[in-house]
Amino acid sequence: MAELLLGNVEESVSDDEINAFLQKYGFPPYDNIQRVAGAGSRPAALLHYANVTDEVLRMLQPRVHNMFWNNRTISVQVLPVHEAD
Template sequence: MAELWIGNVAEDTSDDEIREFLVKYGFPPFDEIERFAGTGSRPAVVLNFHGATADALRSLHMRVHNMFWKDRTIVVQVLPERDES
């Protein structure tokens, strides 16, 4: 399982809008989404991709990193794989 962090996402952005945006740029559809309010000015989401590797996401993330989307510049990072043992 791989995880993608997207920061500075507009609060009113729906899960479907995030999915459509990423698929448009070649990402597979994510399986789960977790939202983080932060301080309120820069909300973030963490997306879980059960069928993708971190390397696969790394090959795609620069397509959208620092992109201006919905009146904000988003920051995108692939999270390190967690040891769940």
């Protein structure tokens, strides 16, 4: 399982728009999305991928990191995998 954090995503952007944007740049479809309220002006979306490794997301990350999309410059981070104890 891997997770991708898209920072500075406008709250009005739909989940389908996020999915279409990422797929346009070669990302696989995500399995689940969680919206994260920002401290005022930087809301985010946390994407969960059940059958994708973090290595795959790290290879794709540079394609969209710091891209200007929907009137904002988005940041994209691959989060480390958390193993259950």
